[in-house]
Amino acid sequence: MQMFRALLFWSFATGACEEALVAYTFAGRGSADAIGSVLSRVLGLSTGEVAKAFDLRLVTNCSQAPPSARTQLCFELSDAEDGRVRIAATSGPELAYGTSWYLRTRCNMSFSWNRTGGNQVSLPKSWPGVGQKVTKYRKVPISYFNNVVTFSYSYTWYSFKDWEAWLDWAVLNGINLVIAYTGQEEVYRKTFNAFGVNDSEFSSWSNGAAWLAWSRGQSMHGIGSSCGDGCMPLPLSWMAGQWELQKQILDRSRSLGLVSVLPTFQGNVPPIFRELYPQANISKTGAAWLDDLDPLFAKIQQQYMKIMIQDWGTDHWYETDGYFNQNQGPWARTLRGPEGREGRPWRRAEDVPVDPDAFAHAKAAYESMSKVDPRAVWLYQGWIWRGWGEDKLPFMKGFVSAVPPKHFVMLDMFDEVDPEWNKFNNFGYFGTPFIWSVLHNFGGNTGMWGSISTLNSEFPDALKHAASVAGTGAAPEGIDQNPFYYSFLTDLPWRAGPIDLQQWVQTWARQRYGRSSAAAEEAWQLLLGSVYANETNAQAIRSRGGFIAEKNADGLTALALGGGQATPHESWYKLSDVVQAWGKLNEAAKSGVTETLRYDLVNAGREVLSKVSNRFFAQMINATGPTEVQSAGNSLLAVLADADRLLCGDRGFLASARIRSAKSWAAGNATLEHYLELAARSLTTVWTPQEPKSSTITALCDYANRQWAGQVGGFYTLRHQCYIRQAVEDLSAKRQVNKTAFDACVAGVSYEWTHDFGSEKYPMCEEPTSDVLDISVELFAKYGRPELEARLWV
Helix, strand or coil: CHHHHHHHHHHHHHHCCHHHCCCCCCCCCCCHHHHHHHHHHHHCCCHHHHHHHEEEEECCCCCCCCCCCCCCCEEEEEECCCCCEEEEECCHHHHHHHHHHHHHHHHCCECCCHHHCCCECCCCCCCCCCCCCEEEECCCCEEEECCCCHHHHCCCCCCHHHHHHHHHHHHHCCCCEEECCCCHHHHHHHHHHCCCCCHHHHHHHCCCHHHHHHHCCCCCCCCCCCCCCCCCCCCHHHHHHHHHHHHHHHHHHHHHCCEEEEECCCCEECCCHHHHCCCCCECCCCCEEECCCCHHHHHHHHHHHHHHHHHHCCCCEEECCCCCCCCCCCCCCCCCCCCCCCCCCCCCHHHCCCCHHHHHHHHHHHHHHHCCCCCCEEEEEHHHHCCCCHHHHHHHHHHHHCCCCCCEEEEECCCCCCCCCCHHHHCHHHHCCEEEEECCCCCCCCCCCCCHHHHHHHHHHHHHHCCCEEEEEECCCCCCCCHHHHHHHHHHHHCCCCCCHHHHHHHHHHHHHCCCCHHHHHHHHHHHCCCCCCHHHHHHHHHCCCCCCCCCCCCCCCCCCCCHHHCCCCCCCCHHHHHHHHHHHHHHHCCCCCHHHHHHHHHHHHHHHHHHHHHHHHHHHHCCCHHHHHHHHHHHHHHHHHHHHHHCCCHHHEHHHHHHHHHHCCCCCHHHHHHHHHHHHHHCCCCCCCCCCCCCCCCCCCCCCCCCECHHHHHHHHHHHHHHHHHHHHHHCCCCCCHHHHHHHHHHHHHHHHCCHHHCCCCCCCCCCCCHHHHHHHHHHHHCCCHHHHCCCC
């Protein structure tokens, strides 16, 4: 194994460019004019004003690369002879990142998602000079972003204006490779039409607008099609609108130099295929999956890709997952493969045999793509390799070796908790290029978490020990959370190794607010040592399997008598640290509340109130008498009411904003408005729509819970009221709390709230309140008491 890796590293190091790992070049993509337009949008300047300040250029190379550079992708900053700031770079994303680096380090600016405070861009009276030339190289060629489910948890209701802002954020942070999943239903509709499936059959088989990620490849179909008022099959108008939006997204991405990874067919077909093609090797029950060794698979793939490329063009990167047999979908199958000899593991990579079945299926999957696009590079989400034992290595080796070298890239997507690349003596996917990636967020939950020290140490460790690291990435299930974490993450490809975190925090706080503030710096030092803590955080996340620690599970959104996803768990950090940080942010805000500080005030207060609510939630569900239930329940409801008022202070926490975005796609059609509003309300609460007159809580309820204004004060408050009423009634009669009756109440109020079209019964704030600092200071005085922490879990 060590010799295998050494040879691989030698070939990589001597190549000194990205083609040594992947048969693709990122250099030369995008245009300086497009990056100038990015600056015009984020700085609020005309393109002429941008051109007067900045000399933006794409070049073929920079100054000689340092030994630590593994690529030729770079940017250079210098002072131009005409007084402008010159930024030269090898592609659009390097050019944008280099400009962003200048704006951050010389002008104290920052760039984050619109719903996490947005951009802080206070313009200087004159643009500072660079001084000595600055040259920086990427350590790895790829900076990746997105998860296939992010398109449901975060992007579903995006307009092109939203995507424009997101793409600007991406290139300013150096992202150069993104999954682009929008609008594929229209391509599939046309594809399946050619194989005998009509529009009605296809629409009913697809999930509704909010759940498309799971009908695209995860064995869930028809969600939102027939569930009472507000439900209907996926509208053709939605498919067409999303298809048009994808064209705009791809055109803009290509102008910026962002490489878009398009989806391809992975075998899931409408069940009518069983009747249309009875001889095909399709699973007999449940979701219909077509084995890729069946000739029909390649025919569908080629038809689909021809339509897709004709409609949208291609950057030659494609994403598709699974094992490509007809048994199960890609995320559900329990693999059974050839067993290694017990007690005698393989000592070298070359000794591991190739599983012929895995080889055949992967080969067929890739060839179905490459027959249409011979330059195809296959990106594969590596989630399904998790939890393997050494006995499964032949299957993996067979799978990855079936694709031509440099045309298969693995996304190792949970490296902050459970990396795969370093298992089995750092086998590194048998030399297959992989992206070191974090997942970090499940369901788009809104809590504060993520170990900065893990990012600081473990990516450099991967670079040191694995020659096949092709990039860094993030695959969160949802965005619009934890800008502190993602700011650090997107700089990783440009760093030679670990950095001084305390110094970084000081710089980050200054850039975040556009000014020096001792109070703000102290706040973020406290947060670095608590919610974003060092090894305490990392160990806690690992001990909980990552999944639990990286999800909201607090009294604000908890479900009494609920399951694991809804049950509060003890935090890995001292609440008093976060309380102090909140107080320091309040202090910093006395000098002025920027949009970034507005978001951080609300977010820090939300984190504190969510943990404070655990105490009262625990008291409520553990009470043995009606008086105690009522008292604890009233205290809990008071926290929810205060949290809802605080959450109204920033647009990033408004449920109403998401609902408005969803309804905007209806173009005034009242029926479609109800359909889209129901979808928006359901996914982040009950997940699948609550059925009318049902007494059962939905199976995935709370998976995607959000601590948003309107949801906390409405949906979650209603559920807690169900418990209080039921518990008071039952405990007064000296009997156990009736879970069946409680579930029926929760199901009823869930249906009522998710169908409250126009918020007629349960109003919510429509715009951010103007007095956010006053509210934050008031609630800090009420809840920022040190004795609360000692009693939090009583």
